[in-house]
Amino acid sequence: MSIFNDHQKELAGKIADDVELKKWKDWKWQLRHSVRDIDTFETLLGIKFTPEERKNLDETVKRFPLSITPYYLSLIDTEDRENDPVWMQSFPSPSELMHAQYDMPDPLAEDRDSPVEGITHRYPDRVLFHVSNTCSMYCRHCTRKRKVGDVDSIPNRTQIQKGIDYIANTSVVRDVLLSGGDPFLLSDRYLDWILTELRKIEHVEVIRIGTRTPVVLPYRITDELVAMLKKHQPLWINTHFNHPREVTASAQEALRKLADGGFPLGNQSVLLAGVNDCPRIMRRLVHKLVKNRVRPYYLYQCDLSEGLSHFRTPVSKGIEIIESLIGHTSGFAVPRYVIDAPDGGGKIPVMPNYLISWGTNKVVLRNYEGVICSYKEPDSYKPVFCDRNCDDCKLQLKLDEADEYKAIGIEKLLSYDDDTYSLIPQDNERFSRRNGEDDDIEEDDQ
Ligand SMILES: *Cc1c(COP(=O)(O)O)cnc(C)c1O
Numbered sequence: 001m002s003i004f005n006d007h008q009k010e011l012a013g014k015i016a017d018d019v020e021l022k023k024w025k026d027w028k029w030q031l032r033h034s035v036r037d038i039d040t041f042e043t044l045l046g047i048k049f050t051p052e053e054r055k056n057l058d059e060t061v062k063r064f065p066l067s068i069t070p071y072y073l074s075l076i077d078t079e080d081r082e083n084d085p086v087w088m089q090s091f092p093s094p095s096e097l098m099h100a101q102y103d104m105p106d107p108l109a110e111d112r113d114s115p116v117e118g119i120t121h122r123y124p125d126r127v128l129f130h131v132s133n134t135c136s137m138y139c140r141h142c143t144r145k146r147k148v149g150d151v152d153s154i155p156n157r158t159q160i161q162k163g164i165d166y167i168a169n170t171s172v173v174r175d176v177l178l179s180g181g182d183p184f185l186l187s188d189r190y191l192d193w194i195l196t197e198l199r200k201i202e203h204v205e206v207i208r209i210g211t212r213t214p215v216v217l218p219y220r221i222t223d224e225l226v227a228m229l230k231k232h233q234p235l236w237i238n239t240h241f242n243h244p245r246e247v248t249a250s251a252q253e254a255l256r257k258l259a260d261g262g263f264p265l266g267n268q269s270v271l272l273a274g275v276n277d278c279p280r281i282m283r284r285l286v287h288k289l290v291k292n293r294v295r296p297y298y299l300y301q302c303d304l305s306e307g308l309s310h311f312r313t314p315v316s317k318g319i320e321i322i323e324s325l326i327g328h329t330s331g332f333a334v335p336r337y338v339i340d341a342p343d344g345g346g347k348i349p350v351m352p353n354y355l356i357s358w359g360t361n362k363v364v365l366r367n368y369e370g371v372i373c374s375y376k377e378p379d380s381y382k383p384v385f386c387d388r389n390c391d392d393c394k395l396q397l398k399l400d401e402a403d404e405y406k407a408i409g410i411e412k413l414l415s416y417d418d419d420t421y422s423l424i425p426q427d428n429e430r431f432s433r434r435n436g437e438d439d440d441i442e443e444d445d446q
Pocket of ligand 1: 127128177
């Protein structure tokens with residue numbers, strides 16, 4: 001398994017004189033020589049677009065800029081580039097300019113759920129912290145396309161400090177997810193500083209880093225980086241492989257270093273039409289991932305961001321893929337398929353249905369083979385009235401340092417110490433017809 005193959009050697013030769021293996025594997029060299037214009041692309045891959053194609057591409061790049069590392073470029077199958085998953089994820093398509101009616105610049109309302117610049121606080125106990133505004137490769141399917149390229153910069157310490165202060169002052173935050181851009185485009189020293197500051201905050205239990213560098217710039221994962229990260233455990237690292245072709249020898253080497261460093265590794269794929277909307281491709285991908293100690297974490301339905309309509313599949317495609325995985329392969333190789341709901345609704349899991357019917361004390365299920373089974377529930381189950389007063393409880397559930405517990409959402413309806421009996425959307429017509437009774441509506445007291 002040569003990490004620097006003939007094809008790469010030839011490409012490197014066209015990019016710069018006299019490139020030896022050492023330089024090719026230097027992540028800073030890769031960044032300095034990232035391809036950011038169509039001309040260079042044409043030269044390197046020996047392609048010539050027609051004037052018409054060229055005009056469309058220029059317009060696309062003006063709106064959504066282009067950047068590809070030489071490494072990722074070298075994975076493109078030039079014989080069949082139109083169908084190549086690497087090409088499709090990295091090379092602009094004029095379809096990006098076609099906006100569907102329901103497209104939005106910020107479908108996930110990340111900017112609106114932002115208490116201070118750089119932080120998205122959506123879920124009760126964790127925040128997203130944008131620590132970098134730059135990436136080594138601009139994925140064409142980026143959900144934060146609105147931001148790509150406009151401020152291709154690293155936030156300075158004053159800006160980052162504001163985010164750190166917010167986290168320090170918000171004691172419910174036990175999990176901080178560093179994202180961007182790509183946090184691994186920061187220098188080791190800068191990232192070390194951010195991690196050190198976060199580690200000083202007592203209520204921060206877990207830090208996660210989301211990075212695509214193992215896929216598009218695997219040489220970024222150096223021994224020095226791993227040694228620095230190890231000082232800040234517990235640290236979870238999530239990456240973003242979408243296709244088995246991306247799991248190259250170099251990518252595997254990067255994953256090995258991270259796994260040997262002791263970081264639990266996860267993968268977040270995006271379901272993309274023409275790239276991985278196929279049960280066989282996804283099965284191959286998850287198998288390659290677990291073989292490299294990466295746990296498939298999420299499979300995302302493609303967001304409603306602007307310029308992604310050509311990548312979107314129907315939800316049924318995702319369900320079909322999950323159907324082909326559950327039961328058919330190792331449980332830990334199955335990602336959770338989620339739709340990140342517009343307007344900040346968060347990630348909502350979607351699954352094939354396994355519960356077919358339900359009678360008194362009996363559940364009817366079907367398994368992955370289509371075999372229909374029944375499960376007998378107990379004839380008598382004495383429900384325990386739970387008023388969340390654990391001191392009087394007979395269950396061995398006396399959690400140390402129990403937090404004060406407040407149920408939210410659906411959980412509220414299941415709880416016994418909260419007399420909410422329904423959750424009603426704010427603009428429910430039936431309830432707004434009940435003039436004068438509005439006061440009786442149980443409001444979620446969030
Ligand atoms: C995805 C996401 C998280 C993390 O969600 P998990 O389900 O815990 O992985 C946190 N905050 C925001 C805004 C997110 O989009």
